[in-house]
Amino acid sequence: MFLNKMKYYPAAVLFALLTSCGDKNQQQQPTQPPAVPVTLTAVKSAQAAYYEEYPGTVVALNEIELRPQVSGFITGIHFKDGARVRKGQLLYSIDAQLYNANYDQAVANLNVQEANLARAQKDADRYHELEKNDAVAKQLVDNADAALEVAKRQAEAAKANIKGVQTSVRYTKVVAPFDGVIGISAVKVGAAITAGQTVLNTVSTDNQLAVDFNVDQKEIYRFSTLMKKAKSSDSTFTLKFGTDIYPEAGKIALLDRAVDPQTGTIKARLVFPNKENRLRAGMSGTVRVLNNAAGNSIVIPYKAVTEQLGEFFVYVAGDSSKVSQRRVVLGNAIGSDIIVKEGLKEGEKIAVEGVQNLREGVTVAEGK
Structure with missing residues (x-):
């Protein structure tokens, strides 16, 4: 057992x-994990025409701050705030009593100096006549000539003083420097003003306004070419405020003198007509530059793109129904699609639906 x-x-x-x-x-x-359901689409190329957008600022083509050139008190304002003014139109009057008194004094001084000059001239002539007959000492003749020269210089100084005082009298009237629109007055009647310091108002042109924006220095050649080819009726340059498109097309006027070494950009300026006075200096908008030079480009739905740490990827389906993550370089958006500059070829299949459930090497099944 x-x-x-x-x-x-x-x-x-x-x-x-x-x-x-x-x-x-x-x-x-x-x-074996189940296949992830996705929607795949074949990568295609298409004619890509799109707008590049840049932040821009509306500026006046001609604008000047009005500052007085003499000190005093405002005695008159001869316009309505926001009105259209013409070149030479009287805008402000400054108390001219002191300057008129100075002018009268300068005229009186000139009269005195001219009288002295006439007397010195007669003395010099008389001494020269006496000198011909050896009836006067040479020293007296020289003294008379010297006195005459001094009288001439004093008369010239008096005339120059009158010109200066006349200028001050003229500056008591502030006039419009050019045709344009004047803003809201910064001073009232009776206000004390200081020459060269007090800002009275601002006048600017408004029949045409400029829009300034910065472009990368790599774009200088392209924008220089656009500047040569642009026509006033061309729609290459448009302006947008929010979702509203400004109805008039712009024309590129100039590129700045030099590139900003700190930003690597250069300032460009567009000019827009402003017939209906819809534009105001200081407005911020978006400059739209039509780019139709891309030709056939790879265009994919933007929803197929994922972003990781500032880089962009798509999931590409392989022969074994497995997807691989591939880095792409993106271009400009065209509606709900986006241009791919690098990373994809025409004919490859990418996932456009269910992307959030994918990772490298996952088997996918195309949904119906």
Whole structure:
């Protein structure tokens, strides 16, 4: 009986070992994850015409701050705020009493100096006549000539002083420097003003307004070419405020003298007609530059793109129904699509739906 037990025990142990090994093999066998449902689309090329956008600022083509050139008090304001003014139109009057008095004094001084000059001239002539007959000493003749020269210089100084005082009198009238629109007056009647410091108002032109924006220095050649080819009726340059498009097309007027070394950009200026006075200096908008030079470009739905740490990727389906993540370089957006500059070829299939569930090497199944 003892022998029978000894034979039975190894058989039971063997059975247990075989059973545990079978369970372990079943546990270690990996299970295949189900395929992720996605929507795939073939990469295609298309004619890509799009607008490049730049932030821009509306500025006046001609604008000047009015500052007085003499000090005093404002005695008259001869316009309505915001009115259109013409070149030479009287805008402000400054108290001219002091300057008129100075002018009268300068005229009186000139009269005195001219009288002195006439007397010195007569003395010099008389001494020269006496000198011809050796009836006067040479020293007296020289003194008379010197006095005459001094009188001439004093008369000239008096005339120059009159010109200066006349200028001050003229500056008591502030006039419009050119045709344009004047703003809201910064001073009232009776206000004290200081020459060269007090800002009275601002006058600017408004029949045409400029829009300044910055472009990368790499674009200088392209914008120089556009500047040569642009026509007033061309729609290459348009202006947008929010979702509203300004109805008039612009024309590129100039590129700035030099590139800003800190930003690597150069300022460009467009000119827009402003017949209906919709534009105001200081407005901020978006400059739209039509770019139709891209030709056939790879264009894909923007929703197929994922972003990681500032880089962009798409999931490309392979022959084994597995997707691989591929880095792409993006261009400009065209509606709901976007141009791909690098990373994809025509005919490749990419995932456009279910992208959020994908990762490298996942098997996908195209949904119906």
